[in-house]
Amino acid sequence: MSALSAENLQVARGKSTLLRQISLKFNATESVAIIGPNGAGKSTLLKALAGTIAPTEGQVRLGRRNLAELPAAERAQSIGFLPQHFEPHWDLGVAELLEIGAARSHGLAPAALEKTMAAFELGGLERRRWSTLSGGERARVLLAMVLVVDPPVLLADEPAASLDIRHRLDLLRALADRGRKRLSVVVVHDLDLAFSFYDRVVLLAKGELIADEPAARLLDDPRLDDTFGVRFERLRTGEGWHLRACR
Amino acid sequence: MKVWLGLAAMLLLAMVVAACAGNQWATPADLLRAVDGDQALRSRLLLDWRLPRVVAAAFVGALLGLGGTIYQGVFRTPLAEPYLLGSAGGAALGATVALLVPLAMPQSWLLPLLAFAGAWGATMLVIGISRVAGAVDAAGLLLAGVAVAAILGALRSFLMLALSDETVSLQVVLSWVLGGVQTPTWRGVALLVLITLACLALAHTLARRLDVLGLGETMAVAFGLDVPRFVMLAVLAGSVIVAAAVAFGGLVAFVGLASPHVARWLVGPLHRPLLPASALVGAIVVVLADAIARSALPPAEIPLGLVTAVAGGPFFILLLARRLRAS
Numbered sequence: 001m002s003a004l005s006a007e008n009l010q011v012a013r014g015k016s017t018l019l020r021q022i023s024l025k026f027n028a029t030e031s032v033a034i035i036g037p038n039g040a041g042k043s044t045l046l047k048a049l050a051g052t053i054a055p056t057e058g059q060v061r062l063g064r065r066n067l068a069e070l071p072a073a074e075r076a077q078s079i080g081f082l083p084q085h086f087e088p089h090w091d092l093g094v095a096e097l098l099e100i101g102a103a104r105s106h107g108l109a110p111a112a113l114e115k116t117m118a119a120f121e122l123g124g125l126e127r128r129r130w131s132t133l134s135g136g137e138r139a140r141v142l143l144a145m146v147l148v149v150d151p152p153v154l155l156a157d158e159p160a161a162s163l164d165i166r167h168r169l170d171l172l173r174a175l176a177d178r179g180r181k182r183l184s185v186v187v188v189h190d191l192d193l194a195f196s197f198y199d200r201v202v203l204l205a206k207g208e209l210i211a212d213e214p215a216a217r218l219l220d221d222p223r224l225d226d227t228f229g230v231r232f233e234r235l236r237t238g239e240g241w242h243l244r245a246c247r
Numbered sequence: 248m249k250v251w252l253g254l255a256a257m258l259l260l261a262m263v264v265a266a267c268a269g270n271q272w273a274t275p276a277d278l279l280r281a282v283d284g285d286q287a288l289r290s291r292l293l294l295d296w297r298l299p300r301v302v303a304a305a306f307v308g309a310l311l312g313l314g315g316t317i318y319q320g321v322f323r324t325p326l327a328e329p330y331l332l333g334s335a336g337g338a339a340l341g342a343t344v345a346l347l348v349p350l351a352m353p354q355s356w357l358l359p360l361l362a363f364a365g366a367w368g369a370t371m372l373v374i375g376i377s378r379v380a381g382a383v384d385a386a387g388l389l390l391a392g393v394a395v396a397a398i399l400g401a402l403r404s405f406l407m408l409a410l411s412d413e414t415v416s417l418q419v420v421l422s423w424v425l426g427g428v429q430t431p432t433w434r435g436v437a438l439l440v441l442i443t444l445a446c447l448a449l450a451h452t453l454a455r456r457l458d459v460l461g462l463g464e465t466m467a468v469a470f471g472l473d474v475p476r477f478v479m480l481a482v483l484a485g486s487v488i489v490a491a492a493v494a495f496g497g498l499v500a501f502v503g504l505a506s507p508h509v510a511r512w513l514v515g516p517l518h519r520p521l522l523p524a525s526a527l528v529g530a531i532v533v534v535l536a537d538a539i540a541r542s543a544l545p546p547a548e549i550p551l552g553l554v555t556a557v558a559g560g561p562f563f564i565l566l567l568a569r570r571l572r573a574s
Contacts, residue, residue, distance in 0.1 A: 052468040076471025083465045089323040090461045090516035099517075100458050104470055 001063065003028040003183050004049065004079075004153055008058035011044055011207075018044045020207045022058075028152065031179025033194035033215070034187045036204035037228055042187045043084060043157050045204065049185065050081040050155045062153070076104045080146040082156035084187075086138075094125045094133075094141050101145035108149060120144040136167035143171070147178075154178055156186040173197055191232075195219050196240020203227055250513050254527040258305065261531045265301045265538035266293070270545045273297075300430040304537040304551075305530040306443045307428055307496035310488055312510070312529025313450050315503025316522050317485040320457035321478055322388055325511075325566065328504035329366070329489040332388065333395035335500075337369025338362040338486075338493035339424055340403045346420055347410040363490035369395055370482050426499040426552020428537055439495055446488045447526060453481055454518035461516070499552050501559020502529050502536075508566070 002025040011019040019041045026032060034042050047053045049060055051067045060067040062078055070078075088097070098116065102108050117123060120140045125133070133141065139159060147154065156175055160168040168190070176197035178184040188194040194201055194215070201218045203211040205227045211218055218224060219241060225231050230245040267273045273293060281290035281298070311329075318327045318334075329335045341361030350357060376391040403424070411417045422429075431439065459472045467474050492499070510525035536554040543549055 050469060052465060072471040072473055074471075076469065079469075081466075081469035083463075083469070086463065086466060088462050088466075090511075092461075092516055096515065096517050100455075100462065101470070103455060103459075 010057035012056045031176040031198045032185045032200045033198035040204040041207040080151035080154045082159045084157040101148045105149040116148040158187045261534045268538040268542040304428045308530040308533025309526035310492035311502040312506035312525040314488040316507040316525040321481045330500045332392035333369040334366040336396040336399040337365035341365025359494040366489045367486035423497040425550030426497040450522045457518040500556040
């Protein structure tokens with residue numbers, strides 16, 4: 001049985017259809033990169049999978065259960081969602097943000113909070129306020145907030161977009177590594193990183209599912225070039241792959 | 248802990264100073280004698296007139312601080328305030344109707360009830376307008392709030408002109424509109440204390456969800472909050488609190504705006520400590536403002552709302568300027 005699945009998912013806003021007939025199954029332990037050109041519906045798919053927007057048709061299942069019928073508190077504990085942009089309205093401290101994240105799970109042991117602080121190297125930041133953190137620190141705090149309850153499913157929406165190259169690499173790698181023990185589904189813009197670190201790649205375009213393959217197989221697939229409208233030169237590098245686009 | 252002791256001590260000090268202040272100044276020794284059961288006229292006046300008013304001012308201030316914090320939490324902007332968002336104006340309109348329109352109900356029930364209906368209705372109207380206009384940011388809300396407040400103010404003025412006669416003097420309504428803590432009986436003070444404590448408990452139940460809402464709508468939904476439903480619930484609670492404040496203290500501007508700010512400097516933005524801290528700050532501010540209102544121009548009394556507006560207006564301008572410069 002899959003940990004998370006979408007069945008004939010359709011999302012429409014007004015007259016435009018953002019997602020069309022998407023069916024996907026995710027295992028309890030794997031790392032999946034969602035890629036696609038702008039406007040492909042990557043964010044919409046992720047939000048629908050996370051249950052923060054309701055599909056127009058079809059359904060999302062968490063295990064055997066329909067996500068739409070799951071109590072919100074239970075959903076929040078089972079699915080960690082990392083949004084594309086996060087800017088709290090109040091200038092909260094790091095410890096306070098983690099506390100709010102931890103409150104999703106009733107009776108979370110205080111040790112879990114400390115463990116998370118240590119795992120994300122937030123030891124020295126406890127008392128700092130959000131506004132004083134650097135981009136890399138913010139990304140770590142956000143991830144810690146979402147993962148403090150250790151949800152079996154993590155859905156991340158291009159969280160690295162505003163980070164510099166080193167932090168982006170660290171973050172996308174950490175998210176992929178999580179796929180060894182849990183399910184980790186990440187919208188990735190950087191194709192090199194998607195193919196180098198993730199087990200499986202889902203390719204979307206214009207709201208439709210184009211391909212869903214193990215990373216190594218999709219890499220050589222001509223649909224990749226067609227979808228992005230370029231010709232890729234696939235270069236093997238020390239750590240993985242480099243895709244150079246030519247017209 | 249230090250902050251809480253400091254706030255409590257400041258409130259106590261403010262109340263003692265306010266109890267001494269007035270048309271005729273008293274000394275702390277006079278106060279002690281009055282509380283001790285002295286039967287002299289001066290002591291009786293202090294005990295039956297000045298002290299209940301000081302205590303009432305403290306609790307009205309606490310309600311305003313609470314209401315302001317909830318409104319700022321719901322609308323996720325430090326510029327929100329019951330007075331600016333029209334809900335206090337709605338409550339005042341309700342109160343005016345209760346005072347001037349002869350209805351078959353005792354006024355002591357009717358007034359808080361209509362004040363609540365007005366506060367809630369006005370806030371829902373503001374939310375509705377800004378939703379329809381597609382503006383859910385701070386500026387859109389404030390604009391809608393200002394417009395609604397202006398309309399409600401005009402309606403209230405019209406009612407006052409059209410309906411007041413010798414039996415209900417304009418003076419009574421005006422003292423409401425300009426804000427001013429009525430001098431209650433001790434029984435009235437007890438009622439106010441109970442209501443305030445109930446409001447504090449109500450606010451406390453919202454605290455955690457206000458924190459989650461403060462993370463932004465996307466995050467709040469992902470963290471399991473039913474955002475539209477919670478906003479409605481919190482607005483309802485805020486309206487109850489504003490209505491209680493208006494029923495006992497009339498239209499008092501800017502306390503609801505300033506108290507949460509000062510409290511945020513002191514205890515940070517988490518709502519569990521922020522709500523009671525903001526209530527304490529509001530209490531201190533209103534006790535002092537009421538003391539100024541009673542003693543600045545003897546034997547006349549300046550309406551409390553004027554005192555807080557004169558002090559609070561510049562504060563609001565300062566906030567706006569800082570925010571504009573930051574963005």
